[in-house]
Amino acid sequence: MITITMIAPFQVQGLQDHDSLQIPNDISVFELLRLSKAPIHAYAFPVSVNSDIVKKSCRLKDGDVVVFVTPISGG
Amino acid sequence: MVHGVMGKVLFIDLSTGQSSVEELPDSFYERYLSGLGLAAKILYERIPAGIDPFSPENILGFVSGVLAGTGSMFGGRFLVVGKSPLTFGWGDANCGGNFAPAIKLSGYDGIFFSGRAKTPMYAHINHGVVSLHSAEGLWGMDAIETEDILQQRHGSRAGVAAIGPAGENLVRFAGISNDDGRMAARSGLGAVMGSKNLKALVLEGKTRTTKANSEEVKKYAKSVSGLMPKGKSKMPAWSVTPLGRLMAGMKTNFRIDGLMSLPPFSEWGTATANELSILTGDSPVRNWRGHPSMFKASNVGIPKIEVTQRKKYHCTACPLGCGSITEMKAEPGKTHRPEYETVTALGANLLNEDIDSIYHLGDTCNRLGLDTISTGSVIGFAFDCYEQGIISNDDTGGIQLKWGDPEVIMKLVKQIAYREGVGDLLAEGVRLAAQKLGPACLPFAFHAGGSELPMHDPRLDPAWGVSYVSDPTPGRHTITNTAEYEMFQLWTRVNWAPEPPRSYPKKKKYQDSEENAMMNAAGTVYKAIMDCAGVCLFGAHLGSSRLGIFDLLNAVTGFKFSPDEYMEIGKRIQDLRQWFNIKHGIQPAEVQINPLVFGDPPVTKGPQKGLHFDIFAMRCSFWQAMGWDAKTGYPLRPAEDL
Numbered sequence: 001m002i003t004i005t006m007i008a009p010f011q012v013q014g015l016q017d018h019d020s021l022q023i024p025n026d027i028s029v030f031e032l033l034r035l036s037k038a039p040i041h042a043y044a045f046p047v048s049v050n051s052d053i054v055k056k057s058c059r060l061k062d063g064d065v066v067v068f069v070t071p072i073s074g075g
Numbered sequence: 076m077v078h079g080v081m082g083k084v085l086f087i088d089l090s091t092g093q094s095s096v097e098e099l100p101d102s103f104y105e106r107y108l109s110g111l112g113l114a115a116k117i118l119y120e121r122i123p124a125g126i127d128p129f130s131p132e133n134i135l136g137f138v139s140g141v142l143a144g145t146g147s148m149f150g151g152r153f154l155v156v157g158k159s160p161l162t163f164g165w166g167d168a169n170c171g172g173n174f175a176p177a178i179k180l181s182g183y184d185g186i187f188f189s190g191r192a193k194t195p196m197y198a199h200i201n202h203g204v205v206s207l208h209s210a211e212g213l214w215g216m217d218a219i220e221t222e223d224i225l226q227q228r229h230g231s232r233a234g235v236a237a238i239g240p241a242g243e244n245l246v247r248f249a250g251i252s253n254d255d256g257r258m259a260a261r262s263g264l265g266a267v268m269g270s271k272n273l274k275a276l277v278l279e280g281k282t283r284t285t286k287a288n289s290e291e292v293k294k295y296a297k298s299v300s301g302l303m304p305k306g307k308s309k310m311p312a313w314s315v316t317p318l319g320r321l322m323a324g325m326k327t328n329f330r331i332d333g334l335m336s337l338p339p340f341s342e343w344g345t346a347t348a349n350e351l352s353i354l355t356g357d358s359p360v361r362n363w364r365g366h367p368s369m370f371k372a373s374n375v376g377i378p379k380i381e382v383t384q385r386k387k388y389h390c391t392a393c394p395l396g397c398g399s400i401t402e403m404k405a406e407p408g409k410t411h412r413p414e415y416e417t418v419t420a421l422g423a424n425l426l427n428e429d430i431d432s433i434y435h436l437g438d439t440c441n442r443l444g445l446d447t448i449s450t451g452s453v454i455g456f457a458f459d460c461y462e463q464g465i466i467s468n469d470d471t472g473g474i475q476l477k478w479g480d481p482e483v484i485m486k487l488v489k490q491i492a493y494r495e496g497v498g499d500l501l502a503e504g505v506r507l508a509a510q511k512l513g514p515a516c517l518p519f520a521f522h523a524g525g526s527e528l529p530m531h532d533p534r535l536d537p538a539w540g541v542s543y544v545s546d547p548t549p550g551r552h553t554i555t556n557t558a559e560y561e562m563f564q565l566w567t568r569v570n571w572a573p574e575p576p577r578s579y580p581k582k583k584k585y586q587d588s589e590e591n592a593m594m595n596a597a598g599t600v601y602k603a604i605m606d607c608a609g610v611c612l613f614g615a616h617l618g619s620s621r622l623g624i625f626d627l628l629n630a631v632t633g634f635k636f637s638p639d640e641y642m643e644i645g646k647r648i649q650d651l652r653q654w655f656n657i658k659h660g661i662q663p664a665e666v667q668i669n670p671l672v673f674g675d676p677p678v679t680k681g682p683q684k685g686l687h688f689d690i691f692a693m694r695c696s697f698w699q700a701m702g703w704d705a706k707t708g709y710p711l712r713p714a715e716d717l
Contacts, residue, residue: 009322009329011578019332041321046310046338051302053309053338065334069310071319072336072558073348073357073415073531 001025002062006036009045009070013037029066030056045069077104078287079141079631084113085183087198087205089271090131090190094205099184105634108644109184110140111167111606114156115651117187118165119714124658128160128263129245129270131191137178137236137276138185140609143392144176144284146292147627148299149614151175151391154606155236159262160247160270161449161504162525164656165547166262167606171390172254174278175609177234181280192272197237199229199277210274214243217442218252225277234278239444241492242269246502248449248527256411256441261526262548263504265444287633295623295630300394302334302617308342312377315339319351323682328581333562333616337395340613343377343384344397345415349422350376356682357535358419359528361426361478362455363521363671366681374428375418383434384412390611397613405435413437413447416552419530420451425458425484432481436488443492452527453501453508454487459519465512472496517669524666526550534674534686537585537693541595544668545694545708547652553612555598557584564618565597568625568638572597587692589700596700600645604628607648647717649701654714663698663708 006012006021013036015021023032029047033056045068049058053069060066087094099113107116114136126132135157142150153175159166178186182203195210213221218239225235234253241249242265249265250258259265268274286292322329339347352358353372360370373379383403389396399412413421417437421427427436440447460466461476468475474497477483490498500508505527509520521528523543529552533540542554565572573593584591604624605615614622625638636644656663670676674687695705703710 007332007334009331009335011329015577044314044321045318046314048304048334048338051337052305067332067334067337069318069338070322070331070335071315071339071347071351072331073319073352073355 002060004060004063005065006032007066008038008042008068010039010042010068023060026059028057028059029054032060032066042068076633077101078285078633079145080104080109081179081182081184081282081284083183084117084185084187085200085205086187086189088190089188089192089196089207089273092207104632106644107648108141108607108628110138110154110609111603112644112648113185114138114154114167115648115655117185118156118158119651119655119658122158125660126158128158128163128267131189131271133158133267133270134187134189135264135267135271135273136185136187139175139178140607141628141631143609144179145286145631146296146392147631148296148392148394149611149622150609151393152609152611153178155251155259155264157264157267158659159264160245160266161263161506162549162661164524164659164661165652166264167548168250168259168261168264169553169606170253170257170259171393171611172257173391174234174236174253176391177278179284180282181278182282186276188271188273191270195272195274197225197275197277198273201279203280203282213274215240218444219256219442221275222252222255225275229277229279232279235275237275238265238268239442239492241444242266244492244494244502245269246445246491246494247504247507248446248453249444250446252441252444256438258441258446260446260448261551263446286631288630291630292627295627299617299622302337302621303394304338304341308338310338310342312381315347315377316351316354319348320354323355326581327578328557328584329578330575331558331561333618336616340397341395343380344399344412346377346380346412346418348415349380349418352415352419353423355535357532358423358530359532360423362424362459362519363669364459364519365426368681370423370426371428372423375422375430375433379430380412385409393611393614395613401434403434403438404431405438410434410438411441416530417447420448421484424451424455424530426479427481427484428479429481432485436481436484439485439488443488445488445492448529449504449527450488450491452521453491453505454484456505456508456516456519456521457487457497457501460512460516463515463519465516466497470497521669521672522550523668524549524661528672531556532683533672533690534683537673537688537690538591538595540668540673540688540690541693541697542599543672544666544690545697546599547649547656549666554602555595559612559616560594560598562616562618563598563601564620565601567618567620569597569642570639585686585688587689587696589696591693592696592700595697597642599701600642600649603645603648604641607644646702650710650712651714651717653703653708653710654717657709664706
């Protein structure tokens, strides 16, 4: 198992304090969404891993910070 | 010894031409930090009660924050302060660019002007030495032209803050420009500068500040920089609006983390929300009384903006770089990419769908020295009044005030700046213009305590509305709101700051609850600390732990305050700002806002359908959470004890 940080604007199953999540080794972002039982619309969000926008086929490793990107309104 | 600050402030009396330097004891910085706190203490004590904002007795200050010039990321903001000619109370305007460190490099934490020069002057501070020069040849020039000339005269590294014709002509919402058109726009302080016959402030110097713990500052600089998006975002421009609409359409609010919005922010700045905010109902359309269907939002969307972007830029000490120079069809062919507020105030708010004209109007406002929020608002007010027959063709000199006509809007912008024709009335701002036109125009007047409203509809987030009518600077979108409170993550550092759940029903935001009031209070107090530190609001989106503002303040100054102790300082500053208003005759409980803004009556269609909230009950709860009297808004601690 590896531990990642997952920051997402949708419900994620298994999320611990400080946004940490334990997941099996060597899974992709796509598989992460499936495993965490993310809602269907979650697959539409662009995702960044360690501040780099990646494809959902990107494989995750221990310590990765996975952020699902959403716009906010500001002035 | 307190590190990070210069330990002294400069006072310049423009009536006599005399200047004096005051050294401030360490205990001053322990109580007020610098920036906003420094300004609040000085202005509260030294501006006589009830003076006219344009009188020589008003004081205009330029203050930098504790973190400016220390290598702390996002520490590049400065404030202009004074008594506002719009609200007749506390006025401040926050701005980025490269002027914040220039204040400190000149040798001071703040530079304060009083009096009035007999003829137009500009002030030059060169390595701490003050000189006043004639500005007769500059008077009448636009703000960017003025900066160019003064930099030719004093060197391209000189920091210049200047007013345009609007400030000279005492337009009550004139701003002050630096870095080729970045505006310290709000509160009308450019007009205060004009009332003092002060065209510009030029700063030169190399006075460096010290830091108590450089290693800690470097540690945060490295970790914060590491969070920034790498390279050009691969996020497609078209994807932003559908995603935002998806989120807006849900009945559940998911707690926002600032990391979520960094990639689009880095790529397109606040323009990210231009289209989205119209479609979701956040943006006012047609002077707040319209509907998203009245405006083709895609005309101001990211794809339209992206193709004009030519060169990304960063303010001083900013690792994000949300600024961009964009191509513009009108002369001089390029301008700062207009912020969301500008695009909306001069676009959807006026039904102006021509993006090229919005660029040109924004650039013209920058050059003339006008706040785009107030300018768009007062023109929207004029359009409504004209439509209702309250303003006639005789009043406008034959100009037909037609919604969405860029040429008419441009004419009005210029008439406002030069106080010509109907522009003379509109230059007074919405509140005073409405008083002159009579009660029939009140349904079309949108302001809070005299300050024109920002481009965010409180019916989508009541926290905006509470802030608009409760803060000592009313009508501000930069104090606090739900999404920003969530992003600040104050509960990770401050004991009394409530932690919102990861998800909750959106209707919870509309409740007059102690929890909502405490969140608003914590967000407001934190903003005061940001303005003492000189930190950018967008940097604060990273969260208080990741940005490390409390740790940085300790590392820079050598203080050993806890986050809760810093928040106490923030409360003290809020108390002082509120007392400033009371001293000048403002009754906080009398600050009103157009009822449409809080859904009275609720609209029957569109994104705001049925949305309403009890803004005044929520204001009472907020004041209570601030430690103020719930009914009057008076701080419970006397000003003398602060």
